[in-house]
Amino acid sequence: MADVKVRRLRKSFGSTEVLHGLDLDIKDGQFVVLVGPSGCGKSTLLRMIAGLESISEGEIAINDRLVNNLPPAERDIAMVFQNYALYPHKTVAANMAFPLRMRKMESSVIEDRVSRAAEVLGLTEYLGRYPRALSGGQRQRVAMGRAIVRDPQVFLFDEPLSNLDAKLRIQMRAEIRELHQRLATTTIYVTHDQIEAMTMADQIVVMNSGNIEQIGAPLELYDRPANTFVAGFIGAPSMNFLDAVVSKNGSAAVANVLGAGLPIHEPDGLVDGQKITLGIRPEDTTLSGDGVQGEIMVVEPTGSETHLVIRSDGRDYVSIVRERQAFSPGQSVSISADPSKIHLFESDTGQRIN
Known part of the structure; x- marks a missing residue:
């Protein structure tokens, strides 16, 4: 060796x-x-x-x-x-x-x-x-x-x-x-x-x-x-990426994206009005709450989970749902995620914001 x-x-x-x-x-x-x-x-x-x-x-x-x-x-x-x-x-x-x-x-x-x-x-x-x-x-x-x-x-x-x-x-x-x-x-x-x-x-x-x-x-x-x-x-299906703008109110931070405000953890150095890229893995998405509005385009049942292709503002995102639910193309849904599961990247360089 x-x-x-x-x-x-x-x-x-x-x-x-x-x-x-x-x-x-x-x-x-x-x-x-x-x-x-x-x-x-x-x-x-x-x-x-x-x-x-x-x-x-x-x-x-x-x-x-x-x-x-x-x-x-x-x-x-x-x-x-x-x-x-x-x-x-x-x-x-x-x-x-x-x-x-x-x-x-x-x-x-x-x-x-x-x-x-x-x-x-x-x-x-x-x-x-x-x-x-x-x-x-x-x-x-x-x-x-x-x-x-x-x-x-x-x-x-x-x-x-x-x-x-x-x-x-x-x-x-x-x-x-x-x-x-x-x-x-x-x-x-x-x-x-x-x-x-x-x-x-x-x-x-x-x-x-x-x-x-x-x-x-x-x-x-x-x-x-x-x-x-x-x-x-790394990860399959691939991570979803969304362009967003930071909005800060005191100690709280929100990412404004496609008409929705997604709460995020506030890393050091994040400033009000900053352009960032949000990364959300399909398995970390939730289809409830005040999130990004979209329309289901494709439903892919795999047995243990269901993959949904959701279109919002001309872009497609993937959500993985593990509970058995009835989904159909054309159905309106709201995409959000736990703030601790959202990854933040610099919009210009693509580097992770720590």
Whole structure:
């Protein structure tokens, strides 16, 4: 196991810079997820740690050893790709053993490592099969087994569940998390799926346009997002954003939005007449009281809860209702929220108001 340190890391393709001086510390044994929209640079960062992309500027250290100029084989890492990349003409056992045979390790050691990895992953009965006789989830476990047998200092996962159906992704999320708890190996995992990030990570690194927006524990990012980008990216459905103007009366503060006055907690430095952005998560909305008036456009029952798309002044907002109630399109409702559940952001920069 090892820690990973990234300092002032930059990556350019020609004149286009895609990573802009990143700093990141990953502690020994942590499960860290890099998350963000397509094109944010998360896979590029992972490939640079792996040694599959050159470094334009900055440093990467694994276990306090600078690895900038080391080839992948000398970094003591193992990578699991989105594509399983299994050899179709080799059995499961042979696929898992391949990296060890390339190292010319003794047969007895190889057999022992493959056997132990197969037992951990529930693949023992499939060791004699070929990839064509396996399901997608079983093939992904074989790819993971091929990484495990190497006993690396760091595991790297590049969107390994993207090719699986929804039910299998949920199963594999739990299996990967359980595997990490058993092995306690430092793990860096890339995904664009914020649900994967929330359910699997010790720490989440939210990336956007080659920059790191925020680093923190899943619930820290959910409860106290640093800006509107993180607030909108973490959580499903996404947070609702409303433009508002502060109105202060003594110690009380109200956000005037779309003809309604929503009470808010008064952070230090908030002034009368200030333009701000309110953030309200769909699950924190209430449909009662003197709130923002709107019309239900879409009703989406999911069983345990109902998602409502509500239109007000030409913009759509989402509300989640957990009690069984009869809703119908065209129905008028009032959207409000507990003041303690309302997030406040600067309207011009999008940064959180503390």
